[in-house]
């Protein structure tokens with residue numbers, strides 16, 4: 001049969017595409033039929049969310065395990081062989097704070113990615129949606145440490161995440177933070193900036209080259225969001241509160257750094273921890289990539305194994321507005 005395209009269940013609703021080179025990947029390959037059944041035929045009631053590149057459904061396999069299935073369209077010119085090998089590679093990564101990528105399925109012009117199901121959805125909702133129950137400070141701190149540890153692990157494996165943001169942190173049944181892989185990790189994000197607005201390191205706009213330090217910048221933005229309960233960039237805001245860097249620096253200059261915290265925390269917080277998270281956030285979002293810490297250092301600071309360097313809020317490279325606001329305006 002050579003490298004011929006094989007169409008399984010041709011002309012049936014379970015039709016899918018398999019090629020000979022995929023034989024090696026059969027442990028990671030799901031049949032479309034199994035995913036169709038798991039999601040009750042991709043029923044609207046099972047829809048978890050719609051994102052720019054596709055739709056995500058909840059499902060239950062015959063083994064009783066719960067999954068999330070991301071359906072994304074594939075470009076004609078996409079190098080499918082390379083993409084599938086990347087998916088399989090990412091699926092081999094193991095860390096308790098990563099959302100496990102279980103495998104994939106392929107149809108004509110479409111890719112289906114299968115993940116472990118995270119019952120509490122994403123952090124974006126918990127941090128920024130007033131209607132959702134708030135997360136206590138100890139829950140937030142626990143989640144932050146988990147996500148830092150996952151990103152540190154990825155960097156150790158020489159993998160860049162490329163799209164760290166609250167929407168890519170999911171919560172499992174024990175409220176552990178799990179870093180989700182957006183499509184950016186495969187380099188297929190159709191956003192040419194390889195990341196999401198507000199989390200993109202300034203140099204990425206110019207170089208287009210993702211790096212570990214660009215991941216650290218996005219993680220820093222996330223740290224500030226955790227502590228402040230606000231999006232890193234908020235439209236419309238007072239000019240001086242437009243982004244969390246200026247907001248946090250302003251509070252610090254007034255001698256009340258902890259005053260930048262999420263008001264919804266009320267009295268439930270540990271001053272020392274909030275202060276450390278805010279300072280670490282500022283350290284990570286510095287303009288110059290070389291000034292940012294590595295994820296190894298970030299984990300040490302969060303675990304209390306290392307003491308953060310003192311950094312006044314008027315240190316050059318911190319409180320200056322990052323130019324991408326203008327670029328995106």
Ligand SMILES: Nc1ncnc2c1ncn2[C@@H]1O[C@H](COP(=O)(O)OP(=O)(O)OP(=O)(O)O)[C@@H](O)[C@H]1O
Nearest residue numbers: 048049051056068115116117118121122167182183
């Ligand atoms: N493994 C999962 N378990 C539970 N819910 C999930 C899972 N993956 C995604 N979701 C939910 O599906 C919706 C869309 O998720 P998705 O990650 O595709 O969006 P996104 O973060 O905007 O996209 P991307 O990361 O590709 O830019 C979100 O509400 C998310 O919480």
